[in-house]
Amino acid sequence: MRTLFKIWLSVFFFGMIFYLPMYIFSNNALSAVEELTPKDLIPLTGIRGQDPERKERLLASIGVDTGMELEDALEDNKSLTHVDIHYVESVDANRIFAATGMKVVEASAEMGGGRRLAMLFSVAPKRFLRDWAAVTGILGVQVSDGKHTISMVDDPSDETYIWALFEKSGKGGSESVQRLTNRFDLAVAGIKERERVKNLESAFAQPLSPTPSIPGKFESNTVAGNPSKEKIVIFQFDGQPAYCADEGADGPNCHGDRSSFIGRGTYKDYMDENSALCIAGEVGCKLPQYFPADLRG
Structure with a gap:
């Protein structure tokens, strides 16, 4: 038994002698x-x-x-x-x-x-x-x-x-x-143009009720100018959570709980009046049933 232990110990030390330099310098x-x-x-x-x-x-x-x-x-x-x-x-x-x-x-x-x-x-x-x-x-x-x-x-x-x-x-x-x-x-020019048009519309519009603000700031956009996957807006459609996201060649599409596919466009085209908005991933933000599993985080 002692002989086997000595053999094992010798193999271990020789192995470490070769392994440690390889690990350090790799x-x-x-x-x-x-x-x-x-x-x-x-x-x-x-x-x-x-x-x-x-x-x-x-x-x-x-x-x-x-x-x-x-x-x-x-x-x-x-x-x-x-x-x-x-x-x-x-x-x-x-x-x-x-x-x-x-x-x-x-x-x-x-x-x-x-x-x-x-x-x-x-x-x-x-x-x-x-x-x-x-x-x-x-x-x-x-x-x-x-x-x-x-x-x-x-x-x-x-x-x-x-x-x-x-x-x-x-x-x-x-x-x-x-x-x-x-x-x-x-x-960037497209983003700035959309912001300019939005500001003009806000300046001339006279809303009957306060427009809900969107918490957070979009720090990243796709080339199409839509919010990136980690900054997707969640809104209410027919009283249920829904979202819109850029899907490449298909453009921005919207999905929700009432229907896996709502239509093409942004949340502004489909959200309920005075819909409560939040950003995917925020605490208390309820995700739609059809929100992609690989984006839930």
Whole structure:
């Protein structure tokens, strides 16, 4: 018995001698994002069930360097400056870590004109007996000017912006940044125009009863200008909770308890008169029966 114990102890110590240096010097969540390549991104993007090897060949055929690391792609891009890869410290990031054990890492860069590009990733950090960190998903690609934050990748067709950053000549990366800038400016112009029209309508309107105010402020919008998923307005339709949200190519659609589909438009088109409004996720805000399960938080 003592001999078996000595053998086990020897194996344990020899194992730790090899394991500890590997654990200490292996990558962490930040370096996992820094070293991310298009080949690594393929399983995290596109449509479910796609052939990764076929996608890699397709990207290579259009000039994408599938072995280029993300940090190099951002730093080599002449349209980007002040590249930074860091952990996200926020309430939402802490909630994700508590629920899944995943760290949220942001790769950001200045685009000029006060605009900032941010790519958000979920990363499984290294742990005991797993001495490496791995990127598990893309949480979003956003452009912000300090006041407006616009999501740039709403569906697989928008992922072209990501792949272009890894284009071998560098021309594609600069063009991608310019297109993101143009798309952001167009979306912000649309938001400002809607705000201007709303202010004009409010100035000339004479409501018979007070108009309920909407608690909270929309800090993020989709490209279509509708509130992002974490800022969806809940209102009353036929006396029951309902909501409207941008659904990509289908545009803004509304759903509720009385009917899984109410119609296209915003809450202003369907809400009951003097409807009580709240924001999804707020304490005491009742969600509709058809509110998507993956958005409940």
